[in-house]
Amino acid sequence: xxxxxxxxxxxxxxxxVFKNKRQTIISISMMCIxxxxxGIFFVMGExxxxxxxxxxxxxxxxxxxxxxxxxxxxxxxxxxxESIDGINTIDFVSKEQAFQxxxxxxxxxxxxxxxxxxxxxxxxxxxxxxxxxxxxxITNKIRELENVEEITDKDDVVRTLARIARGIKxxxxxxxxxxxxxxxxxxxxxxxxxVHARRREISIMKYVGATNGFIRWPFAVEGMIIGVxxxxxxxxxxxxxxxxxxxxxxxxxxxxSLGLTLLQFSDMxxxxxxxxxxxxIGVGILGSMIxxxxxxxx
Numbered sequence: 001x002x003x004x005x006x007x008x009x010x011x012x013x014x015x016x017v018f019k020n021k022r023q024t025i026i027s028i029s030m031m032c033i034x035x036x037x038x039g040i041f042f043v044m045g046e047x048x049x050x051x052x053x054x055x056x057x058x059x060x061x062x063x064x065x066x067x068x069x070x071x072x073x074x075x076x077x078x079x080x081x082e083s084i085d086g087i088n089t090i091d092f093v094s095k096e097q098a099f100q101x102x103x104x105x106x107x108x109x110x111x112x113x114x115x116x117x118x119x120x121x122x123x124x125x126x127x128x129x130x131x132x133x134x135x136x137x138i139t140n141k142i143r144e145l146e147n148v149e150e151i152t153d154k155d156d157v158v159r160t161l162a163r164i165a166r167g168i169k170x171x172x173x174x175x176x177x178x179x180x181x182x183x184x185x186x187x188x189x190x191x192x193x194x195v196h197a198r199r200r201e202i203s204i205m206k207y208v209g210a211t212n213g214f215i216r217w218p219f220a221v222e223g224m225i226i227g228v229x230x231x232x233x234x235x236x237x238x239x240x241x242x243x244x245x246x247x248x249x250x251x252x253x254x255x256x257s258l259g260l261t262l263l264q265f266s267d268m269x270x271x272x273x274x275x276x277x278x279x280x281i282g283v284g285i286l287g288s289m290i291x292x293x294x295x296x297x298x
Contacts, residue, residue: 001014014225015218025227030186031230032237035276039238042275043255045172046268051260054137060128060152061135062093068121073147074123080145081125086134091126098124122149180283187223216292223288227280235276238267 065077072093081090098121127142129135139151205215214256243264245251255261 005033014221024133027186027189027226028233031183031226032233033181034179034186035230035234035279036237036241038183038279039234039276040241041172041175041179043171043238043263043265043268045168047263048168048172049158050263054260060088060126061139061142061151062124062126063115063148064124064150064152065147066149067120069123069147070151077145077147078125081127081142084138085142086130086138088128088130089126093124095121095123098122100197120195135204180279182292183227183283184287186286187226188291192291216288219292220285220288223284223286224281225284227282227284228277229280231276231280235269235272238272239269 046109063077063081065074078090079090081087127138129185130139135153139153142148143151246265252262
């Protein structure tokens with residue numbers, strides 16, 4: 001395609017946007033609302049992935065050794081644990097630490113522990129994983145090691161978290177798909193009005209031999225402009241909405257109590273821009289193609 005022809009097609013697309021100002025403004029407004037809702041669910045999904053990753057780092061198992069284990073056996077077990085793939089961290093808990101933690105949990109009732117000392121507690125290792133999906137396999141390997149007396153884990157917690165995360169992701173994807181369909185509907189109807197107003201011109205172009213691609217391009221450009229402009233406005237509005245959410249003290253404190261933190265919008269900005277750019281251009285092109293079908297039939 002020659003440069004002059006490309007310039008003409010792009011110019012016609014831009015011209016179409018300004019010829020139908022009222023409908024274009026309405027379409028951009030509706031697209032902004034749709035893309036903003038889409039963006040809210042998108043950043044929710046990103047934060048959910050972030051929460052799950054944070055929780056995964058803290059979830060793990062506690063490996064208790066025989067109460068009579070010697071220092072040499074403790075050292076040997078630690079070396080064996082370090083050789084297992086999939087283990088993220090290994091923290092040693094001495095008898096003294098275990099006894100102190102028990103006293104801390106009892107709080108004001110710590111006097112109930114009078115007459116007891118650290119000798120009744122076994123040493124242990126608190127282990128976290130690089131990938132929770134491997135927790136069962138790694139735990140089974142550890143059970144086969146010498147001097148391992150007992151292993152406590154939080155598999156139920158992990159499975160529950162995984163189910164919740166999976167359910168929310170599926171719901172987010174379903175809502176996002178519906179919003180994309182709605183966005184295509186908006187652009188399709190906007191361009192359809194332009195096409196209808198120029199139907200005689202399109203018919204004449206067909207008669208003189210213009211290809212479908214030549215006729216379609218200006219309308220595709222119009223759709224892309226509406227999509228990209230809507231996306232740019234939506235990114236700005238989304239950043240403002242998100243900043244308000246991250247400054248809501250009650251919400252932030254609630255997350256902090258769970259040991260969770262929200263992502264900074266700047267951490268997601270490049271990804272949000274790419275997603276909105278792809279969404280805006282894709283929806284614009286698809287919407288223009290759908291709206292042009294009846295007018296380009298031979």
